[in-house]
Amino acid sequence: MRWRAYGEHAALLDCDSLTQTIAAHATIAATRPDGVAELVPGARSLLVVETPGSGALAAVRELLSGADLEHPPGGEPREITLDVTYDGEDLELVAQDAGVSTKDVVRLHTDAVYTVAFTGFAPGFGYLTGLPEPLRQPRLPTPRTRVPPGSVGIAGEFTGVYPRVSPGGWRLIGHTRAVLFDPRADPPALLAPGDRVRFRSAG
Template sequence: MRWRAYGEHAALLDCASLAESMAAHATVTSARPPGIAELVPGARSLLVVEIPGSAALAAVRELLADADLEHPPEGRSREITLDVTYDGEDLELVARDAGVSVEDVVRLHTGAVYTVAFTGFAPGFGYLTGLPEPLRQPRLSAPRTRVPPGSVGIAGEFTGVYPRVSPGGWRLIGHTRTVLFDPRADPPALLAPGDRVRFRSAG
């Protein structure tokens, strides 16, 4: 891990892997040192923003220097279930490339428990880890210019849900009617880093 200054009141921790980034985030979230204004995890990083005048950055550095990131704290995470209709445009492609039936794709996708590793790309979009190995497939060779909101997709080691209309190259396997981002809600985004997510077939 390597720390880099990020303005006057923040520091960016460069991590060696997604697992290390998630472990660092879980460790800091569990300890909750006073004076932290914001934590922003990424695929290989953790941004720590402190309240000006606090000693939060120093406390976080000390905390992570002594932490066992191989065994991070479990913490208290929310569990969210999303009902999905498995009718995506790429469902048969995913099944074919995995060497399984469409029914097996649904069974595999709904049988796992996922963790929101980080958010980004679009407001409310969560990158969920825990995807079963047969479903870990590459993005489409040609991204779509328009992906409908609620589309459930997979790409590499992640699965996720498009919260709004946008371009996208993930393989689409279904859709959910659950609202992932509402600017009038508090908080606006349904998913947050550390949350556990399950998918349930809506038939």
């Protein structure tokens, strides 16, 4: 891991892997040193923002220097279940590339328990880890210009749900009616880093 200054009141931790990022985030979130204003995880990085004058960045660096990131604190994460209709445009393609039936794709996707590693791309979009190996497939060669809201997709090691209409290159396997982002809600995003997510077939 390597720290880099990020303005006057923040630091960026470059991590060696997504697993290390998740562990560092969980370690800081479990103790939350005074003055930590914001934690923003990414695929291989973690941004730590402090309240000016709090000394939180120094406290976080000391905390992680002695932390066992191989066995981070578990805690009791929120668990969210999303009902999905598995009728995505790429369901047959995913099944073909995985060498299984479409029913097996649904079974594999719904049997797994996922963790929100980080959010981004669009407000409310969570990158979920825990995708079974046969479903870890590349993005589409040519992204779609319009992906409907609620579309459930897979790409690489991640699965996720498009919270609003947007371009996208993930392989679509279904859709959900769940609202992933509502600016009037508190909090506005349904998913947050560290949450556990399950998908349930809606038939």
